Amino acid sequence: MLTTDIPPNQTIYVKNLNDKVKKEELKRSLYALFSQYGRILDVVALKTVKLREQAWIVFGDVTAASNAVRQMQNFPFYDKPMVSLETLI
Structure with a gap:
């Protein structure tokens, strides 16, 4: 299923994150990066083990989440290209 097939949602799922980064630093960095x-x-x-290299960012509205998904796809984050997909919760 392509990202364009998924209905917009205010929560985005991000994968391919660097698992060497400590959890709190990762959360702070993702917050700083996506808050724009x-x-x-x-x-x-x-x-x-099953959830490393993944994160979920919950935005206040769907428009912000959709813009972030479009702009941040394959963005280099801690030396790895981040893959962001909208998700349903």
């Missing part, structure tokens, strides 16, 4: 697109309500990043 709008108000962020939460950043969820876990370091479990």
Whole structure:
């Protein structure tokens, strides 16, 4: 399924993150990076085996999340190209 097939949502799913970065630093950096697109309500990043290299950024509105997805696709973040996809929660 292509990103364009997914209905817009205020939460975006980001993967291919550098798993060498500590969780709190990762959350702060994601917050700082994505806040340029709008108000962020939460950043969820876990370091479990199944969830490492992934995060969810919850925006205050759908427009901000959609803009962030378009602009941040393959953005180099801690030496890895970040892949961002809108998600449904």
